[in-house]
Amino acid sequence: MDTIPEIPKEEYILKCTSACAGCSDSLALRYVLKAAGPDTVLVVPACCTSVIQGIYPNTAFNVPVYNIAFASAAACASGMSNAFRAAGKKTNVIAYAGDGGTLDIGIQAMSGAFERGTDFLYICYDNEAYGNTGMQRSGGTPLGARTTTTPTGKTDNKKDIDAIIAAHDPPYQATACAAYPQDLFKKVTKALTFRGPTFIHILAPCPPGWRYSTEKSVEMGKLAVKSGMWVLYEREYGKLTIGAQSKAAIKKPIPLEDYLAPQGRFKGIDPKTVDILKQRIAKNLAKLAAEEAAS
């Protein structure tokens, strides 16, 4: 199953966007579009991605993009998908939104689209805060992380959007991480083969937001997975498969501190909060391992 996929040479993002140096959202989108190919429309609500496209009348994105208000991304994608299918077209409709736009602001329209069985792929790239407005906390921000609105560290847990999506029982959902572009490519390719609503949640380390230096984005994503803070898996018609990298983390995770220490957003985090994070990681890994064993 883990064969290395043939990744097309074509790039669908022209040089260059205005994304920050080292932005892993850009890295993720590069592979999302390689997997989706030219017959694709992106629906992008307000987020870093809508900013880095470029400034009117120019764009760096070489596929059609429809920019839409936060709360309406999935509703817009629903209508677009229905229109394409009614016209007999197979065009991929991909809603591509941030964690703020997904876990908080766009959740209602997204839930509706999943309930209605819209034939589309919803991708949430998760940099764990409202990035483009200057890193305010979102439902995706982890416990203990400093943001501009949680200057002493967030006191609430990260919202489990994947469990919320799972409750809609979609044919396919997956998690991915920008540090594993081949894995991401495979998952996007697969998601687009299903008729119906599919979901991919991508962890996208963000240098200015997480406060680490620009060269460490891939390293940070790998540390997230190796520590179990982020888990790679797919759920296909309810059957869960945990990725090899995360299986290794279940057997023997690296110390969580190795992931937290290089990031300025966790600077000065108190040991009790670290303990809570560790307990939550252990509980989550055990829950997923049990689900996989039972499915």
Add this chain to the structure above:
Amino acid sequence: MTPDTKRERLAISRPTEGAAGKTGTWRVFRPVVDKEKCNACGLCSTYCPDAAIDAELDVDLVFCKGGGICANECPKKAISMVREEK
């Protein structure tokens, strides 16, 4: 807009290289590949968020922002980040 195009009712941006300007001017450090050490694995090109390293593993310095993921991920430590002269 050219005079013969119909008036557009929607604000439509068109794909253009350099839509965000020549982002190479942002660079503080420039990646320099030591071709002796390089084994052509291509990981630098795989991980570049901006696809600024082509299949021949040449860096496009007009656009490379100098983020340094390539140097960090190179298994042969063949890329060094060298400060740009002002």
